[in-house]
Every structure is written in C-alpha cells, then in structure tokens.
Amino acid sequence: MASSLPRLTAAQVAARLGVKPQTVYAYVSRGLLRRERDARGSTFDALEVEAFAGARRRTAPAAVHPTSGMPLAVVHTDIADIEDGELLYRGRRARDLTDRPFAEVVEWLWDAERVDAPDPAIGSAREMVAALPPHAGAMDRLRAALTGFAADDPLRHDASSATLHRIGWTLLTGLPVALDGDPHGDIARSLVSAWRAPADEATVAAVNAALILLIDHDLAVSTFAARVAASARADGYAAVSAALGAADSPLHISAAARTARLFARVRRGLEPERALAEALQDGNGIPGFGHPLYPGIDDRADALFSFVERLPDGEATMDAARRLSDVVADRTRLRPNVDLALAALASGARLPDDAASTIFVVGRLAGWIAHIRAEYAEQAMRLRPRGEYVGR
Template sequence: MSAPLPRLSAAQVAARLGVKPETVYAYVSRGLLTRERDARGSTFDALEVEAFAAGRRRAAVRTPTHPTTGMPLGVVQTDVADIEDDELLYRGRRARDLIPQPFAEVVAWLWNAERIDAPDPAIGSARAMVEALPLPAGAMDRLRAALTGFAADDPLRYDASADTAHRIGWTLLTGLPVALGGRPHPDLARSLTSTWTPTADDATITAVNAALVLAIDHDLAVSTFAARVAASARADGYAAVSAALGAADSPLHISAATRTARLLARVNRGQEPERALTDALQEGNGIPGFGHPLYTGGDDRAAALFPLLAGLPDGDRTMDAVHRLSEVVAARTGLLPNVDLALAALVSGARLPHDAASTIFVLGRIAGWIAHIAVEYAEPAMRLRPRGEYVGP
C-alpha cells in the first residue's frame, strides 16, 4: 500500500492559482475545491487543484474564432507558424511532415537562406566564455555565455537586415553545439548530440533531429515576442536572440522541459506517478509536461515525437513511465501530454542529462526566433513599443 500523498497548504494553493487565500476558501464554500482539516489547518489535493487550474485556463481562452483570440495583449501578424485543427504548420506545411528531413535543410527552406557555418575564431570565443563559467553551470547559463562569445567576436552584427540575421542564425545553429562541447558535423542533430555522448545511436539522432524541427516555432510564444520587440528597436541579431533566451529561461516556457525531465526521472526510478506529480506540484507552476491552451486534442508536437522514442536505448522503459504518468494525469485533470513531456522522454530514453531537453528546445527555437527577427527588421522601427495606462495614485 502506497504512503499517503503530500498535500498542499492553502497558501500553496493560493500561489498556484494566483489568488488570495480568502479566495481559495471561497472556492471551497462554493464546492469548487475540497479540503481536509486537521490540527495543522486546511490541506488540499494537489491534482484536484491542478484540474481546477486547468479548467480556469480553458475557460479563459475559449472563443468561437481562434484559440489565441483574447489571450495576448495584442495580435502580431506572422507568416512563420500557425496551428489549424490541432496541427502545427510552418509556412503552410505540416511540421510533422518535415521531421524526416535534416534540421539544417528545414531551416534553409524556412529562411530561404543558404547555410554558412560559424567561423572557428567565433566558436573559440564562445567556448572560452562557456569554460569560464563556475561549476556546475546549467544549460541556460551555458547557452547565454556562448551567445555572448559569438556576439563579441562579430563586428558586423549591427546591420539590421534579413541577410545579417540569417548569417547570425547560421553561426548560432552550427556553432553553439561545438561551443558547448560537441563535435562539428554537417548533421546538426549529430553535432548537438555529441555534446553529451560521442557515440549516439541512429535512433537517438533521428529523434533529436525531429525534436529540433518540431521546436522551431509555435504561434507567438513569449520568447518569440521578446525577440520581435528587441528587433523592433533594431537590436542586433545576437541581442534579439538574447532577449528571447531570457524569456525562454522561465518555468512556464522552455525551462519547463528540464522540470518535466526531473518529474519523469522520478517515475522511471520507481516512484508512484501520484507521488511524483504531487512533489512536482509543490514546486509550483502546475504539472510540467501536460496541457497546452492552443490544442483541444493534444499537443501535435508530442504526438509526432513519441512514436520515434521506443527505439531509444531506454525507450521502452521510458515510454512505460510516460504512459503510467499520462494515465494518472488524464484521469485526474483531463490534461494531455505536451512537447515538454516528449522532450523529457527523449532525453531519458537516450540517457542524456535532464537539461539536454532545454538545450534541444532552444537550438530548435533559435531557427524560429531568427525567422521572426528577419521579418521584424522589414517593419517600421519601434512599432512594438506599447503605451502604458497609468492606474496608480
């Protein structure tokens, strides 16, 4: 018989829902949440709280026109990616149809720009910045350091044009894996994977390549919008990518992939899914790896990536953990797996470090950021500078 699951305090529930504790008790009085009371006070079932939070999110974005209408502060036209009928499209083509192609070929098509590999001196500068970091430095810290090194070595970066943005993009996509410790290779998925293991099998390379393609773009994520705001102010390509990376390094965006990898590792090690989920929920910010407001029937990216993972070195065991975890979450909250869980399963099945999930996500998304930066350079400068409405005393 499993041990009783940890429960959330009223303060933790309030923080999760973004409300005052008094509001939590109002939900209880209205029958929307249940609580147990003992000598320590009121406690709540963490998965019930998450199901309630998910329901509030779905109600907030429900609309008869488009799934994102009313959710953002504004609407920015884009011709890079769209989601139609629960399918992710890049310039009108299904993303899942592109995953058999090498990542670099997909990028060249998306940008309409020939590949230009990073110069060796720039890679050396970026690698030196990474090696200067204190240990242990996380994936996002290493990416930021390498990005600074590439920028410092590029005196021609200030031209705010699509051609320069594409050149910077190729520098980052081909140079970052090497600066992070990998080997140069025409296949960018193989180059990136060598960062963590020198002898990756073909199934791992295929899965990493697919993940890179599927991560390229996704509507107008906060990191992508940050890149466009910086480009609107005519920041150079490295600075605009840095702005995007800052927004991405957050528990509700790309860094969620690493948090999901830790959750999946708990289940892989034999922890009951309910206990692993409750432990993860006590960290705040919801269930990592599940749910996405832009899909009604599940994340298209996860559905495209999961079938490639069974053949990984630890694929069967990892997918068993994914299924057990997914069954519990679906039964208790109705939420379906998203791309973070698929990335977590990839790095687990391939026996890569947890934060490899975020690194793969970022390298793929750089291709999308650069596409948006190049487009924004053709727009009027400072067009994304909003006006504030003062509401203070």
C-alpha cells in the same frame, strides 16, 4: 486506493491560483473544487487543484485594454499556426517535416542557404563556455556561447536579412560545437556528440525531429521578446539574447528541465504520485502536462513519442511515460505536452537531464531568427507600448 499526494491547505491553494482564500471557498461552494475537513482544517487534493488551474488558463479570455477593449498584443505572423490541434509551419504540418534534416527545413523556412560558423567565432564561444564554473547549467552555457559569438562578429549591427541569416547559421551550426560537440554537417548529430552519448541513428533521428518540432509555436514569450528587441533594431545576437532571457523562466523553457527531473525520478523507481508530489512543491503546476493551445495531447509530443519508442532504452522509457500520464489523466484532464516528450527523449537516449533545454533552445533559435527578420520589415519601435499611469 488512497492517494499518496500531500494535501494542500486553503492558503496554499489560494497562492497557487493567485486568488484570495475567500475565493477558494467560493469555488468550493459552487462545486468547482472539493475539500476535506479534519482537525487541521480544510485541505484540497493537489492534482485536482492543478487541473482546475489548467482549466482556468485554457478558458480565460485574452488580456484586453481596460478602456478600449482591444487585445493588449496581436502580432501578425506567417511562420507558424495551430489549427484543429495540429502545428503548421507556413501551411505544412510540422510532423510531416521530421524525416528531413533540420538544416534543410531551416533553409526552406528562411529561404536562405546554409553558411557554417567560422572557426575563430567557435573558438571565442568555446572559451566563454570554458570559463564558466562547473555547476553552470545548460542555459548558462548557451548564454555564454552566444556572447562569444557576438563578440567575435564586428559586422553584426546591420539589420538586414542577409546579415541576420548569417548570424542565424553561425549560431545553429556553431552552438553544438561550442558546447563541446564535433563539427558535422548534420546539426542534430553534432549536438548529440556534445553530450558524448552514442550517436546511434535512432537518437540522432529523435533529436532531429525535436529540433524541427520546436522551431516555432504561436507567439511564445521568448519569441515576443526577440521581436521587441528587433523592433528597436537590436542586432541578431542581441535579439536572440533577449529571447534567451525570457525563455529561462519556470513557465517557459525552464519547464523542460523541471519535467526532466520529474521523469528521472519515475525512471529511478519512484512511484508517479510521489514524484508528482515533489514536483508540485515549487508551485508552478504539473511539469510536462497541459497546454492551452491544444484540446488534447500536444501535437509536438504526439509526434515525438513515436521517435522515443525507437531509442535504445525506448521501451522502458515509454512505460514510465505511460504510468506517469495515467496518474495525471486519472485525476485531471491534462495530457502530455512537448516537455514530457523531451524528457522521455533525454531519458531514452541516455542524455543528461538538461539536454531537453538545449534541444529546445537550438530548435527555437530557427523560429526566433524568422521572427526577427519579420520584425525588421516592420516600422521601427512599433512594439514600444505607451504606459498608462494608475498610481496616486
């Protein structure tokens, strides 16, 4: 059956891969890419190009200094690790923790008892969110709430574990309420209520599992941004703000929103190939598929799909996820990542599309705080690299 995906020109392929058009034809001559030629010239299969781009990312060596040959950045961490395709937190499988409340897992990870956000701070954060225009997105609301919490905390500038943990608990317990959720001891339930969705047990359990699975993941760019700010002894709110800035990018947490839009199109009845064609137009790859740290399916996605199946609309949601995955797998070797599982969660629980980004940030916040604390224990300004002038 002929593909309904639009074909890419050599120039479009070159732009997608970040190479010159001549290099694209070199790939063709080496049998790495296939082309078809007609009256318009050479064209390429969009999904095949995406698979090739993903393979190049997985096999590319780590960036190194051009003269010393040393990696440009290696930061020791005892928080998360990925071994044999499994995500571990301090040596424990992350998926084995998903039956525990998110706050309980955070208490264990931080070794710090929970302290709920004070009402005045929540009020300040809610006012900041309320001042946003109606079209503001999830990341806009999160940044506004963060600013409100920071402005209300005159004691935030102490770079100590005690102050940092207080800030962390303020954000974890206060953000769902600032985003219009109901106060509740269960952070996942409070967050679900912010979307005015039915807080059935399956939905709360799925959101709780997602929060836990997203706590930390190697040294993502947002986590490194938080550590750089902490290296300069930024307070907890400022370091989290730096992480949010790095997270709000098409190759990080914003990819969750792209995946949610792709998945919503499939759920509305659009054929998976046509939905993929629309998603590929922005040139940032296939959202929801592939991750360089996993040889197969993303461990977090695999764990989260089992919760999605139990959602009110879980059966139809998983059917859409399988149809989309089959199309991608048939044309590439890419497997689902956590963004697809988050999109399926939002769809199956009838949450808004941007719920995926909010869940991602709230879960990762726990990891950011853990990394900020670790950086406070290191020598200040150690993450300020020295520039090497290469201009004329």
